[in-house]
Amino acid sequence: MTAMRALSTTVVGLILLFLTLPIIIVVVVSFSSATYLTFPPPALGLRWYAAYFGSEAWLQSTWLSIWVAAVVVVLATILGTLAALGVAHLPKPLRVLASTLILSPLIVPGIIVAIGIYYAFAQYGLVGSPVGLILAHTCLAVPFVVTSVSASLAGIDPRLEQAALSLGATPTGAFFQITLPLIRPGVLVGALFAFITSFDELIVAIYISGSGAVSLPRRMWDDLQFQIEPTIAAVSTLTIVLTAVLMGCAHLLQRRSAT
Numbered sequence: 001m002t003a004m005r006a007l008s009t010t011v012v013g014l015i016l017l018f019l020t021l022p023i024i025i026v027v028v029v030s031f032s033s034a035t036y037l038t039f040p041p042p043a044l045g046l047r048w049y050a051a052y053f054g055s056e057a058w059l060q061s062t063w064l065s066i067w068v069a070a071v072v073v074v075l076a077t078i079l080g081t082l083a084a085l086g087v088a089h090l091p092k093p094l095r096v097l098a099s100t101l102i103l104s105p106l107i108v109p110g111i112i113v114a115i116g117i118y119y120a121f122a123q124y125g126l127v128g129s130p131v132g133l134i135l136a137h138t139c140l141a142v143p144f145v146v147t148s149v150s151a152s153l154a155g156i157d158p159r160l161e162q163a164a165l166s167l168g169a170t171p172t173g174a175f176f177q178i179t180l181p182l183i184r185p186g187v188l189v190g191a192l193f194a195f196i197t198s199f200d201e202l203i204v205a206i207y208i209s210g211s212g213a214v215s216l217p218r219r220m221w222d223d224l225q226f227q228i229e230p231t232i233a234a235v236s237t238l239t240i241v242l243t244a245v246l247m248g249c250a251h252l253l254q255r256r257s258a259t
Contacts, residue, residue: 001170023240030233031176035231047235058235060221067132068215069198072137076194079138080145081187085179087146088153099150103143110203113140118207128210136208145190168246178203193221202220 025039030048032041038249045161052058080226087098107111118127126132156179164174180187209218216235 005176027237028117029230030237032230037228038232048230051231052234057139061214062215064130064213065199065216068133068137069195071134072198072218073191073194075138076145076185077142077191080142080190081149083142084146084149085154087150102146105140106143114207116206117204121208127208130213133205133213133215136204137201139203140204141194141197148186148190149168149183152183158184189250192246196246200243203222225247
């Protein structure tokens with residue numbers, strides 16, 4: 001039994017090392033003093049973090065990604081919550097069909113979604129504009145909100161809302177006083193995932209960002225293609241830290257919801 005436990009621990013440790021090794025290498029390289037991407041670095045320093053914070057192009061793309069993601073959070077949270085509430089009140093056959101359609105951006109390969117969005121947006125002049133990025137990322141983020149809110153709705157006793165209605169509450173009042181407080185953790189988790197989805201999205205951004213709305217992932221992609229300097233490792237490290245913090249917040253909210 002002890003030998004099996006030791007073997008299991010070793011296997012799990014090797015798997016975790018395999019998964020995290022690229023991230024560890026990126027973090028170490030971000031502190032390199034070398035001119036090019038080299039591992040192990042000849043010396044450590046903050047040269048490339050200073051280069052990132054001193055670059056107008058990098059900061060412009062960063063702020064664009066942040067405010068696009070912020071707008072996406074608002075739109076996706078509202079639309080996703082309403083969609084989850086609507087799906088929950090449908091008959092079961094229609095519920096399955098509606099859920100499948102809403103979750104289709106997660107099922108269809110990303111390259112196909114990007115091509116479809118490009119051709120649809122090109123007809124209305126949305127390619128190369130922040131508005132196009134916001135609309136496209138909202139389409140990709142809504143399924144995450146729907147999934148999170150639907151999971152929260154599944155754990156709510158529908159008789160609570162019915163009792164509120166029977167006591168004279170309006171449907172809107174019952175929602176804001178009963179349903180919304182109970183599903184709030186699920187809504188917040190969905191909002192966090194919506195932010196992460198928009199902030200880290202690359203495939204659609206490659207197709208529709210053009211030269212007028214270059215997001216941070218697109219800037220990183222272009223840097224890898226044409227320049228390749230350790231600044232991208234510093235940017236990647238900061239992105240990893242931000243994503244890890246948001247994922248930790250989402251985990252805490254999920255635990256709170258389960259409690």
